[in-house]
Amino acid sequence: MLNLQDVTYKKRGKYLLSGINGHVKLGDCITLFGPNGAGKSTLLKIMAGLVKPTKGKCQIxxxxxxxxxxxxxxxxxxxxxxVKDQLAYYQKITKQKSDTFLNDMIQSLGIEDILHKRIEQLSGGMQRKVNLAVGMIHQPEILLLDEAFVGVDLAAKYDMLSWLNQLNQQGTTIVFITHDWYIINSLKPTMWVLDEGQLLDQVEWNSISYLNLNGGSRSLQKMFDVNVANH
Amino acid sequence: MRIIVKKIFKNKWTWLFLVFMPLIAAIMAMTLVDSTSNDLRIPVVVVDSHEQPITDDILSEIKGDDTFYIKKETSIPRYALERGEVEAIFVIPENLEEKINSSDLEKSILWYRNKRSVFDGLFKEQLASTIMKRAVRAEAANIVINEQPEQNWNETYDYGLRYFEPEPIFQLNFEEIQSVQNDAGEESNQQYILLRFLIWIYMWIVLAMLAKIVLDWKQQAIFDRMSVVHHSHKLRHAWLIMTILITGILSLSLLLILQHMMLEKLIWFDVFRDVLLILGSAVIYYMMTYFIRRKETLWAFALSYSTVSTVVFFLVYYQFLTLDWWTFLFLPSWILM
Structure with missing residues (x-):
């Protein structure tokens, strides 16, 4: 569904991504995992078509x-x-005509009570829920989430993760960025481990003990140590 | 469009104030101009500590001339002269009527003025003319009575007016009046150019605030999101149309009001040129929204460009610079063409 061939991105003389190769299949759930500055957001933007790679190809x-x-x-x-206006606006520009999906999403995310509230009147968690709803309003085949769960309380996180799990089981491909092990353990993704612009490895969430971190930065190793300590 | 209108009126008071500010300013300016033009009369004080009836007669004769604002006092208000509230003070002597009748007028009226007094000489001439008219008639009546004692002095005095109709001592000739009118016309034209420049500056600020909306959306990644779901720039285009509508209507209204206030007839060429300048400014901002990411950069650009444009405009306006190709890079310079 989505192919990355030797994707390289250079900005102001510095390589943010070098030679990334990967393949995303329909129905996959993938997390781009790595410390700050690893190139996760840039890779996600390249996947979204917002940024053009300096070298290589990203094909959908x-x-x-x-x-x-x-x-x-x-x-x-x-x-x-x-909230209602936001959803109606994006529904209009994406020409999404299915009200069933929209209503289902509103129910699953628990935003039916805030439809008539303005965005600035909502809590951070509720804003994140609406942010997610707007991104999914046109029933995309592949959903790209860039740290979509920051500042979300556990109840809101539960609603969002349940809905994403449901979509993934129905065949929607999800690629997301997070630093939160709770989310990784809930969505059970394949982990693409990035460090200093390079894709170190691709492993299933429950196989990280087999991950070879040789050559990885100290920050990356600490991120895995946190998960080990939690267990 | 609805999104943009709602975004603009999120802080509706700011926008209402910004849009109505020039109208409020114009109304205030018109009120001030009206009251100032009423006060353009020359303020003078005439002091008659003896409250003689002849003073009232002379003043009522002069009051027919709207050039002066005459205040009658019984004591000398030096403070008003020091503060510049009046141009001059004229003190009427005791027994003025007797002095007039006996033509004994030498150094009879005291004239106080300050260094800043300019037009009080007009009143001096008018006062002198009025008194001299009476003095000349009295002198004529005296001569007649000396020659023919049987004649009535008052009748002779009244009769004398037929033969002694002295022209006012102070009089502007035609050429001088013409010269004053030309100066006034030139001054009005300069004010017209300056006000057009101020309209451009005002619209430049309005446009900066509209451009800020686009940068807000850019910083919030709204354009990123829209680029993904819809490969068009509908929101940006809607913003551009909205901006053109707001700036077009606002600038057209301001320029028409300005021309109505300053000129006798509409000059459509000026109106279209100024509207085009303002729309050109909108295009500059539109282009900048593609390159600028931060609001601070936008403010820096808006301030720098308007400051340099202002400097260039005034250097050309005061003829320190002549219009050249590079001066037209700064939009207000086009006003001076």
Whole structure:
């Protein structure tokens, strides 16, 4: 579905990504995992088509007009508009006509009570839920989430993860960035481990003990140590 | 469009104030101009500590001339002269009527003025003219009575006006009046150019605030999100249309009001040129939103460009610079063409 061939990205003389190769299949659940500055957000933006790689290719095979749903790190919503207005606006521009999916999503995410509230009146967690809903409004085949769970309380996180699990089981591909082991353990993704712009390894979430971290940075090793300590 | 209108009116008071500010300023300016033009009369004080009826007669004769704002006092208000509230003070002597009738007027009126007094000489001439008219008639009546004692002095005095109709001592000739009108026309034209420049500066600020909305959306990654779901720039285009509408209507209204206030007839060429300048400014901002990421950079750009443009405009305006190709890179210079 999505092919990365020798993707390299250079900015201001510095390589943010070097020779990334990978393949995302329909229905996959993948997390881009690594310390800050590893190139995760840049790789996700390349996957979304927002950034063009300096070298290499990123190809998407899809028959859909809008196969990608992108949820940025920021709460990308219009201030001054109600939740209902936000959803209606994105529904209109994406030409999404299925109200069944929209209503299902509103119910699953638990945002039916805040539809008439303006974005700035919502808590951080609720804003994140709406941010996610807007990114998924057109039923994308592949959903790209850039730290979509930052500042979300456990109850809201539970709603969001349940909905994402449900979508993934129905065949939606999910690629997400997170530093949160709780989310990784809930979504049970394949981990693409990135460090200093390089893809070190691809492992299943429950096989990280087989991960070869030789050559990885100290920050990366600490990220795995945290998970070991939690268990 | 709805999104943009809602975003603009999120802080509706700011925007309402910003949009109505020039109208409020224009109304205030018109009120001030009206009251100032009423006060353009020359303020003078006439002091008559003896409150003689002849003083009232003379003043009522002069009051027919709207050039002066005459205040009558019984004591000398030196403070008003020191503060510049009046141009001059004229002190009427005791027994003025007797002095006039006996033509004994030498150094009879005291004239106080300060260094800043400019136009008080007009009143001096008018006062002198009025008194001299009476003095000349009285002198004529005296001569007649000396020659023919049987004649009535008052009748002769009244009769004398037919033959002694002295022209006012102070009089502007035609050429001088013409010269004053030309100066006034030139001054009005300079003010018209300056006000057009101020309208551009105002619209530049309005445009900066509109451009800020785009940068907000850019910083919030709204454009990123829209680029993914829809490979068009609908939101940016809607913003551009909205900006053109707001700036077009606002600038057209301001320029028409300005021309109505300053000129006798509309000059559509000026209106279209100024509207195009403002729309050109909108295009500059639109282009900048593609390159600028941070609001601070936008403010820095808006401030730098407007400052340099202002400097260039005034250097050309005061003829320290002549219009050249590079001066037209700064949009207000086009006003001076």
């Amino acid at each position: 095979e899809s028959s859909s007009k809008n196969p990608i749903g992108y949820v940025p790190q920021q709460v990308a919503l219009f201030e001054g508009l109600t």
